[in-house]
Amino acid sequence: DAKTTQPPSMDCAEGRAANLPCNHSTISGNEYVYWYRQIHSQGPQYIIHGLKNNETNEMASLIITEDRKSSTLILPHATLRDTAVYYCIVRVDPGANNLFFGTGTRLTVIP
Amino acid sequence: NAGVMQNPRHLVRRRGQEARLRCSPMKGHSHVYWYRQLPEEGLKFMVYLQKENIIDESGMPKERFSAEFPKEGPSILRIQQVVRGDSAAYFCASSRPRLASSYNEQFFGPGTRLTVL
Numbered sequence: 001d002a003k004t005t006q007p008p009s010m011d012c013a014e015g016r017a018a019n020l021p022c023n024h025s026t027i028s029g030n031e032y033v034y035w036y037r038q039i040h041s042q043g044p045q046y047i048i049h050g051l052k053n054n055e056t057n058e059m060a061s062l063i064i065t066e067d068r069k070s071s072t073l074i075l076p077h078a079t080l081r082d083t084a085v086y087y088c089i090v091r092v093d094p095g096a097n098n099l100f101f102g103t104g105t106r107l108t109v110i111p
Numbered sequence: 112n113a114g115v116m117q118n119p120r121h122l123v124r125r126r127g128q129e130a131r132l133r134c135s136p137m138k139g140h141s142h143v144y145w146y147r148q149l150p151e152e153g154l155k156f157m158v159y160l161q162k163e164n165i166i167d168e169s170g171m172p173k174e175r176f177s178a179e180f181p182k183e184g185p186s187i188l189r190i191q192q193v194v195r196g197d198s199a200a201y202f203c204a205s206s207r208p209r210l211a212s213s214y215n216e217q218f219f220g221p222g223t224r225l226t227v228l
Contacts, residue, residue, distance in 0.1 A: 043115070043202050043219030044154065087153065097167040098144065098156030099217065 004088045009106040012082075018075040020105050022088030025069040031090050033064060035073045036099070039084040044101070047073065047086075078109045113137070115205050115220035116185075123226045130190040130197070132223045136205030143186040144204040144217060145178055154202060160186060193227045200224050 005023040012018040024033065034049040048055055048062045050071075055062045061074040075082055087104040116135040124130050136143050141162055146154040159167040160180040171178070175193075180186040190197055201224075204217040 038154075041200065041222070043204070043221055045219070046216045097159040098170065099146075099154070100156065101146075101153035103153050 004090055004102055006086075006088050006102065006105045008103065009108070011108050011110055012075075012078045014080060014109050014111050015077055018078040018082065018107055018109070020073040020075075020086050020088075020107065021070065022073070023070045024088070024090045027068050027090050028092070031092050033062065033068075033071050034089040034091065034099070035060070035062065036087045036089065036101070037082075037084040038087070038104070039081075044087065044099075078107075080109050080111065083107060083109045115140075115203055115218050117201075117203050117220040117223050119223060120221060121224050121226070123228065124193045125228050126194055127192050130193050130225055130227075132188040132190075132201050132203075132225070134186040134188070134203030134205075134220060136186070136203075137218055139207060140205035140218070141208055142206045142215070143180050144206075145186075145188050146202045146204065148200045148202060148222075150199070157188075190225075193225075195227050198225055198227045 032049050032051050035047040036044040037047055038044045048057055048060050050062045050064055064071045085104040085106050087101045089099050115137055118133050122130055134143060143160045145157040147157055148154045156170040158171050158178045162180055163182050175191045177189045200222045202219050202222045204219045206215040206217050
């Protein structure tokens with residue numbers, strides 16, 4: 001699976017959009033980009049995933065660059081409950097059995 | 112609709128004892144995954160099981176660790192002769208049967224925090 005690079009930490013004001021970047025310059029054509037988050041040592045929670053096109057669901061939006069070498073997770077209106085560690089994961093699917101979690105980005109939403 | 116359940120939530124063992132961690136998948140899920148998270152690190156894959164079968168154990172330490180998912184009952188992660196370095200949070204995830212052309216989301220449990228004294 002391709003390696004990902006994320007900033008170790010970010011702050012965001014409550015109510016503002018949180019934009020979390022992820023670099024995956026060695027991504028292959030059949031690898032997807034997934035985002036999970038882990039709130040204060042709870043089990044990770046799936047957020048969103050995509051291959052080429054931008055994706056949106058009730059939690060977030062995922063913007064993938066045209067060359068697919070990077071992506072951005074957008075939380076449109078961050079709340080205090082969005083404070084968590086966010087993991088960007090790249091893997092082939094279907095096929096891979098496991099998720100590879102790096103160190104992620106620790107997002108702190110500030111009142 | 113209960114999520115993935117893990118017990119115990121906290122487990123304390125002395126060096127040399129055995130630790131047994133249990134995971135009950137979500138209803139309708141027949142695939143179980145175990146991950147370990149050391150302090151200040153991301154989760155690391157350990158093993159992937161289906162009912163009565165180990166599919167991928169590439170992340171399991173070669174000694175002292177074993178996992179099973181019997182036909183009836185929860186999945187068990189067993190650590191024999193625990194050492195201080197086994198202290199970590201152990202997370203279980205479950206998913207539906209894998210389809211050839213879709214992503215089967217892994218749903219995670221709350222974890223078991225093992226402390227080895």
